[in-house]
Amino acid sequence: MVNTKSTDVFSSIVDSAEKRFCRYGLKKTTMTEIAGDIGLSKASLYYYFPNKEELFKEVVSQGHQTLLNEFEGLLSSDVPAEELFHIYLKKRLVFFRDFAHLSSLSLESINSLKPVYAELFENFRKEEILLVGKVLAKGIAARDFDNLDIAYFSELFIAIFQGLRHNVIIKKDIINITETEYSLLQKQYESALNMFVKGIKK
């Protein structure tokens, strides 16, 4: 085994893992299967990722980054702040559904995995708050929004939509989202966003 990690191999592992998690969930995917998919020895796979949880974290983390980067690109465009919020929430809801599907985790297992994921989720939350802050700042600069406390309202924004998502998962044993729940969430997201924007508009 060489002592350097290849970016190509790293990417192939993550891609294959994502496909497997997506189809079978975290629990039913084995490291052996992922290694097999890309013709890698198990030892080599463990050289890149010491366990399945680390690999899952990488998949989720890349998902976070893609979401944030795609959106960061829009910030400098001439799309108005209110429209940016609509776009962001649409993407965020799809991400939520994909993650639920990817993990098919029980709340209990999420709790037992907490130490592994807590930091990941906390970092993502912080980056989301910063991003929402940038949208608010854009809206304030354009005189669309009142001159408000950006830090507080960014956090409130994230809390409201996170709360609506939490309502769906807290009641169940396995975190899966039905079509009905997803449609209701979409509708609640729209209504809550309209209220939020109306609340901070000049």
Added chain:
Amino acid sequence: MVNTKSTDVFSSIVDSAEKRFCRYGLKKTTMTEIAGDIGLSKASLYYYFPNKEELFKEVVSQGHQTLLNEFEGLLSSDVPAEELFHIYLKKRLVFFRDFAHLSSLSLESINSLKPVYAELFENFRKEEILLVGKVLAKGIAARDFDNLDIAYFSELFIAIFQGLRHNVIIKKDIINITETEYSLLQKQYESALNMFVKGIKK
């Protein structure tokens, strides 16, 4: 043992249980202690409540009813709809904190108790939605609010504030609420309510 249940004994049991749960939490309270508090034999206590969970359900259920009744009384007063929402949310938040204190449950144990409590919480939620619907109807009748879909907006109202509460408990092992979390929730409740009301105002 006589074959009829005395309302006085029933009330004494519930009062004593509430005090114990409040001081020591559900897990650390025993049926023997509750019986001892009011000089009742254990057999008599079990005649009224077959187990501690049933007794806890009664305590919580009476809490729900008190909250709902107190508020129902205000509905026919001349307090405007917007002010009624403020009053309700204040009471609801105190109830949330008391319940967390009463139970000191872990999310895991709440999940394992789900079949016992699911119906209780679902009924409370339904009654809350009806109550919020009455406030909305009052505001519409007074031409304070737009003529909106009462069923949908009542559910959205409950979902938003329930979501803000869920954010606090989903992240922890034991459902206890710190002073900092409570203060932030109070602030978020105020802001979210102002947005909600602004969103539906004529």
